Amino acid sequence: MAATEVFEPACRRAAAPNLPATEALIAAAKSLHARGLTPSYGPGDHGNLSCRTPDGCLITGRETPKDALRSEDLAHVVGREQLADRARLVYDGCRRPSTDALMHLEIYARRPDIGAIIHGHDGRALANAERLGLPITRTSARTNSLELIEETAALCARHDYVILRDHGFLALGATLDAADQLLQRWYQRASQGGF
Numbered sequence: 593m594a595a596t597e598v599f600e601p602a603c604r605r606a607a608a609p610n611l612p613a614t615e616a617l618i619a620a621a622k623s624l625h626a627r628g629l630t631p632s633y634g635p636g637d638h639g640n641l642s643c644r645t646p647d648g649c650l651i652t653g654r655e656t657p658k659d660a661l662r663s664e665d666l667a668h669v670v671g672r673e674q675l676a677d678r679a680r681l682v683y684d685g686c687r688r689p690s691t692d693a694l695m696h697l698e699i700y701a702r703r704p705d706i707g708a709i710i711h712g713h714d715g716r717a718l719a720n721a722e723r724l725g726l727p728i729t730r731t732s733a734r735t736n737s738l739e740l741i742e743e744t745a746a747l748c749a750r751h752d753y754v755i756l757r758d759h760g761f762l763a764l765g766a767t768l769d770a771a772d773q774l775l776q777r778w779y780q781r782a783s784q785g786g787f
């Protein structure tokens with residue numbers, strides 16, 4: 593998403609995360625890219641993926657094309673502090689977490705049943721969202737904002753697949769595989785022009 597700063601990233605340890613989910617996250621990101629679902633959308637936005645961890649979430653770093661992702665491109669968000677006017681996200685990693693990391697944390701907080709979130713750019717789902725009856729944010733996602741995060745998290749509290757207006761999709765699942773299967777189903781429905 594756009595590079596508006598809605599949180600302040602604070603590095604705790606500048607080392608590539610080495611977690612059980614690291615390889616699965618990289619594999620899922622490369623697979624998404626291979627299917628054309630992470631095209632660049634504005635400067636540096638190639639979609640993002642995350643997995644819940646006991647400490648927070650493991651998420652792709654900023655401005656990381658998904659075809660050549662390495663563990664050095666991931667960030668492990670391990671803490672959140674509230675400052676006077678914004679949140680500070682503490683992370684381990686060589687790259688700052690995705691600009692959507694705060695959105696992912698808000699969704700995880702409201703959905704204890706899910707363990708993975710995938711955000712990508714699917715032009716067909718976007719174009720057919722209303723016809724397919726998909727939940728769509730009222731707020732345009734051309735720029736990131738706390739309002740968009742709040743609205744998106746509220747929609748994700750009730751839906752596993754949500755369209756970010758003018759932008760892309762969020763797919764939620766118990767696992768990365770489950771989230772990926774869900775986004776594939778909507779991709780196919782949107783491509784087929786109906787149910």
Ligand SMILES: [Zn+2]
Nearest residue numbers: 593637639760
């Ligand atoms: Zn995006």
